[in-house]
Amino acid sequence: MANKTLAPQQARSRESMRKLLRAAAEVLGQHGLEGATIPRIAQHAGLTPGAIYRRFPDKDALLEAVVIGILERQDERLRMALTPDMVRQIPLPVFAEQLVSSMLVSYRANAGLLRALRQFSQGRFHTPFCKRVAKLEMRSIQHLVELFLLHRNEVKHPDPPLALSFALMTLTSTLVELILADHDLKYWQAVIPKDDQSLKRELLRSFLRYLGIEQKGC
16 A cells, blocks of 8 residues: 555656646756756646755756756657767768758757856866766767767778767867857857858868768868
8 A cells, every 4th residue: 555655656756747847947058157046847747945955055066967867868869860860860961061051050949058058167177077068068979970970981080989080179169169158259240150051061071071971062
């Protein structure tokens, strides 16, 4: 009888936690790091502040759980959406184009949230949280590298694993700088692509050229 009672309670507790973490992520995206207060998150989740503090000692602990949850789901979705069998059927330039396009769209659509998460994570170097974040990020990057290496014969760089890792890091860093950085880009308009279609084209060109792959029509 006790087990029958415990199972629904555990299910409700997990759902309540998912609801809370989702609400915290939505508030971060809408109001930024400073605006993501415990009372505001509680209201958005339909909870009381006290209910949050019974689960987390402070806002930092809550936001750490939000970041880890987002990265874990991202890695899970990546592995479900991109399997080796699927990627083998896609030419490398097409796979690269799909990746660049999806990353650009995702960064634009989630810029507020990603900016807040980046701001929160800065300054937490050498902490268990930072190490876990780095491990999850590297896990996702390594999965992408392994998928691209299914077409390693097309990569002309002398060290394909290194080249792919560096190309992915460069792609991510460029998107962070152009979309998430807090500085004003108006003074740089003369040296950056004028719109997202141009940006996507140049990102893809630089990605493939670094790997030694020529695009048709370029």
